[in-house]
Amino acid sequence: MIQEASQSDQFKEQMQGSLFNETKNSSPIKIGKHDHVYTPGDERETVYFIEKGQIKLVMASSEGKECMLAIHGPGDVFGELCLSGLGGRLETATAMEDSFLKEIPCTKFLDRLAQDSLLEGFIKYLAVRVADQQAVIANLVTVDSEQRLGTTLLQIARKFGKKDPRSIRIEVKISHEELGTMVGTTRPRVSVFMQRFRNLDLIEYNTEHHLIIKEKKLTAYLTSIL
Amino acid sequence: MIQEASQSDQFKEQMQGSLFNETKNSSPIKIGKHDHVYTPGDERETVYFIEKGQIKLVMASSEGKECMLAIHGPGDVFGELCLSGLGGRLETATAMEDSFLKEIPCTKFLDRLAQDSLLEGFIKYLAVRVADQQAVIANLVTVDSEQRLGTTLLQIARKFGKKDPRSIRIEVKISHEELGTMVGTTRPRVSVFMQRFRNLDLIEYNTEHHLIIKEKKLTAYLTSIL
DNA sequence: GGACAATTGTTCAATATCGAACAGCGCCGC
DNA sequence: GCGGCGCTGTTCGATATTGAACAATTGTCC
Numbered sequence: 001m002i003q004e005a006s007q008s009d010q011f012k013e014q015m016q017g018s019l020f021n022e023t024k025n026s027s028p029i030k031i032g033k034h035d036h037v038y039t040p041g042d043e044r045e046t047v048y049f050i051e052k053g054q055i056k057l058v059m060a061s062s063e064g065k066e067c068m069l070a071i072h073g074p075g076d077v078f079g080e081l082c083l084s085g086l087g088g089r090l091e092t093a094t095a096m097e098d099s100f101l102k103e104i105p106c107t108k109f110l111d112r113l114a115q116d117s118l119l120e121g122f123i124k125y126l127a128v129r130v131a132d133q134q135a136v137i138a139n140l141v142t143v144d145s146e147q148r149l150g151t152t153l154l155q156i157a158r159k160f161g162k163k164d165p166r167s168i169r170i171e172v173k174i175s176h177e178e179l180g181t182m183v184g185t186t187r188p189r190v191s192v193f194m195q196r197f198r199n200l201d202l203i204e205y206n207t208e209h210h211l212i213i214k215e216k217k218l219t220a221y222l223t224s225i226l
Numbered sequence: 227m228i229q230e231a232s233q234s235d236q237f238k239e240q241m242q243g244s245l246f247n248e249t250k251n252s253s254p255i256k257i258g259k260h261d262h263v264y265t266p267g268d269e270r271e272t273v274y275f276i277e278k279g280q281i282k283l284v285m286a287s288s289e290g291k292e293c294m295l296a297i298h299g300p301g302d303v304f305g306e307l308c309l310s311g312l313g314g315r316l317e318t319a320t321a322m323e324d325s326f327l328k329e330i331p332c333t334k335f336l337d338r339l340a341q342d343s344l345l346e347g348f349i350k351y352l353a354v355r356v357a358d359q360q361a362v363i364a365n366l367v368t369v370d371s372e373q374r375l376g377t378t379l380l381q382i383a384r385k386f387g388k389k390d391p392r393s394i395r396i397e398v399k400i401s402h403e404e405l406g407t408m409v410g411t412t413r414p415r416v417s418v419f420m421q422r423f424r425n426l427d428l429i430e431y432n433t434e435h436h437l438i439i440k441e442k443k444l445t446a447y448l449t450s451i452l
Numbered sequence: 453g454g455a456c457a458a459t460t461g462t463t464c465a466a467t468a469t470c471g472a473a474c475a476g477c478g479c480c481g482c
Numbered sequence: 483g484c485g486g487c488g489c490t491g492t493t494c495g496a497t498a499t500t501g502a503a504c505a506a507t508t509g510t511c512c
Contacts, residue, residue, distance in 0.1 A: 191489095
């Protein structure tokens, strides 16, 4: 697990360097809080690189319901799915706070990766993505909502957590509503479980709205309620 | 949609050609029905190419529950997730019938793709995979089981369907139990819905256990029950 | 051909989940 | 400071889903 993280981090750094070169002449785009980077159907085939901010990817079903697929932070790349060549975005990308992005046309993106011999690295990166998504799917299918919420929290913590001294980890701001759309349950339900986790001292709300997740305790609890 | 299918089919053919060259000297491995190609934790970093047969990929949760991730048929490649470099399989790959596979070490696989200038094609292929999985996730999160079963049937039909003259499509053998693990519900529930679909003439059971899916009718029905 | 195993159709009570409602609370803008 | 608004915590009846059980049916292996 650890060496894997460092490996993929390594590629991420290389890719960041590569993209930095590619975009150093263009100026970043500012996206205000709650504004969209793109919406379903948009044909613009570009990849985005986050310099600063938070971007969430949400997919809407034919009725009104939504599903939050991911949250991306500084240094992340998103919108790479236009590489699939099937044209037209499937999800909505929205800024969760004022953000600054660099935009790279999808063909340029590939060319640059090729030039810098990063194609294989990118394949590895995509393979990790596929594996992660498989885990999400298996989770949605096999376990109940409390468990799903727990594992989702752990995933987010691992992605965004600054390693706090006491083996605890800190967070970004995500509403219960949003958690609901990741986990596949309703907001009240999320509230109840979050409360339960809090009472059991598996998570905490920091003085200022930051979620603290006690990775070990939470993991232990989740396996205990199988 | 249509040009996309043909594009990815085109890459698939190129990849098949490429792999055919790579493996023409090695003889295929036979996997008997119900036997495993690999199981979780296996470290063997190889990619498989199906010459004949059906292979299912199943992920098991910590308790006993299972989730069927995919079914692959002749010409398909699976096990590519070892390219992620995180070592150890996550799922179980099982033959649904006697199958013949070619096995390619993961490094050889990449080398060959590179030699044949197929790296970008493979990236596109993986991007499509990620997009498909996103759709699956959104489905699991946003809609109810009947709807999910319906869309799952459509997905399978599109993957395996031989285009029957009357805009209908034929199938592989999948048990209700297995469908349950794809859709995230229980077997009895699948039975009920399948029965309902049958009564509404959205699907049929062929004289010999082959499922026939009436794509248009089923699609129409699914949108009608939003 | 017959017996056993696997698959399907169906039921039911127990349980989990939804969704609508309402109250408290903190933040922001004015 | 004050109102409004968005987020949270909590409740509840209506509804969906589970899981266990039992026939009926089919397939399969000797």
